[in-house]
Amino acid sequence: QHARRVFSGVQPTGDLHLGNYLGAVKRFVEMQNNDWETIYCIVDLHAITVSWPGREGMTAATRELAAAFLACGMDPEKSVLFNQSQVPAHTQLAWIFSCVARLGWMNRMTQFKDKAGKNAERSSLGLYAYPALQAADILVYHATHVPVGEDQRQHIELTRDIATKFNLDFGAENFFPLPEPMIEGVATRVMSLRDGSKKMSKSDPSDQSRINLTDDADTIAKKIRKAKTDPEPLSETLEGLEERPEALNLVRIYAALAETTPEQVMAEHGGASFSTFKPALADLAVAKLAHIGEEMRRYLADPAEIDRVLGKGAEKAAAIADPILARTYDIIGY
Ligand code: ADP
Numbered sequence: 493q494h495a496r497r498v499f500s501g502v503q504p505t506g507d508l509h510l511g512n513y514l515g516a517v518k519r520f521v522e523m524q525n526n527d528w529e530t531i532y533c534i535v536d537l538h539a540i541t542v543s544w545p546g547r548e549g550m551t552a553a554t555r556e557l558a559a560a561f562l563a564c565g566m567d568p569e570k571s572v573l574f575n576q577s578q579v580p581a582h583t584q585l586a587w588i589f590s591c592v593a594r595l596g597w598m599n600r601m602t603q604f605k606d607k608a609g610k611n612a613e614r615s616s617l618g619l620y621a622y623p624a625l626q627a628a629d630i631l632v633y634h635a636t637h638v639p640v641g642e643d644q645r646q647h648i649e650l651t652r653d654i655a656t657k658f659n660l661d662f663g664a665e666n667f668f669p670l671p672e673p674m675i676e677g678v679a680t681r682v683m684s685l686r687d688g689s690k691k692m693s694k695s696d697p698s699d700q701s702r703i704n705l706t707d708d709a710d711t712i713a714k715k716i717r718k719a720k721t722d723p724e725p726l727s728e729t730l731e732g733l734e735e736r737p738e739a740l741n742l743v744r745i746y747a748a749l750a751e752t753t754p755e756q757v758m759a760e761h762g763g764a765s766f767s768t769f770k771p772a773l774a775d776l777a778v779a780k781l782a783h784i785g786e787e788m789r790r791y792l793a794d795p796a797e798i799d800r801v802l803g804k805g806a807e808k809a810a811a812i813a814d815p816i817l818a819r820t821y822d823i824i825g826y
Pocket residue numbers: 502503505510511512513514515516639640641642676680681682683691692693694695
């Protein structure tokens with residue numbers, strides 16, 4: 493009944509890095525080019541749940557994310573690319589879902605607890621209700637698949653619970669599909685280059701080792717040369733790297749960039765010293781990433797063109813979402 497339709501959203505919070513690329517954007521582009529119907533949303537409404545970056549900051553972060561998507565090969569003819577605030581159906585359906593989701597369900601969301609910390613009383617209602625908006629983001633397109641990181645698994649389960657309860661309570665069997673999470677595997681989880689036990693993340697501003705998508709070739713190469721490693725050369729096989737997270741991380745990054753497996757990388761580079769392996773990885777990273785930064789700068793030099801692409805994307809998104817919202821209203825009796 494429901495087509496294979498992918499939805500994923502990314503917050504416009506700036507400073508996209510290698511982890512975002514390998515774990516998210518690169519996968520998005522692969523799906524776009526592989527026969528999926530793909531809908532990618534810059535979730536700018538989610539981006540004010542904790543704080544507002546200022547008017548200019550908001551606009552700049554939205555354009556930067558759009559430029560990153562485009563520079564990484566997202567094709568607005570093949571994917572629907574837009575920002576959430578431009579398609580009102582998201583928030584309209586979110587209200588209905590706020591009336592479907594139970595307080596007990598929302599109270600179990602671990603990401604709210606993490607983000608609110610000790611100060612839950614001072615958190616916004618939006619931060620608490622965020623997963624209901626996320627469910628609406630997905631279901632307003634009848635999306636069937638959602639590529640996300642492991643930290644979003646619980647929210648996708650909530651989305652399925654909301655869909656199930658809506659379908660049941662409003663007598664609309666199978667109206668909303670139960671979307672499948674496509675959880676990013678360890679192979680594309682990028683760890684910090686200075687601490688192999690932590691994810692590479694923009695939320696650690698003191699981490700100078702992070703490879704940003706806007707870095708130029710020299711900066712990329714330098715960051716890889718300076719990546720933390722132990723003094724031993726690479727082991728002969730992948731199993732030998734189990735207790736060496738920093739080395740394993742570099743091998744996985746190599747594999748992801750080369751579009752091969754870590755086993756294959758070890759077949760080629762097993763036993764190599766880091767003074768040999770790091771330059772090989774640096775060359776590969778520069779070849780795969782440096783042009784992304786250049787392309788981003790080219791897009792960002794023409795913000796009106798980015799806005800035009802997003803505006804057209806919003807029209808396409810609304811053309812899918814509006815009829816689904818209209819049917820939802822009809823089911824309820826509005
Ligand atoms: P950050 O952790 O830098 O704040 P986000 O939480 O905004 O990044 O994540 C945006 C997307 O990028 C998500 O799909 C997430 O799973 C993916 N992602 C973020 N960091 C990494 C990483 N270190 N490795 C792989 N994927 C990542």
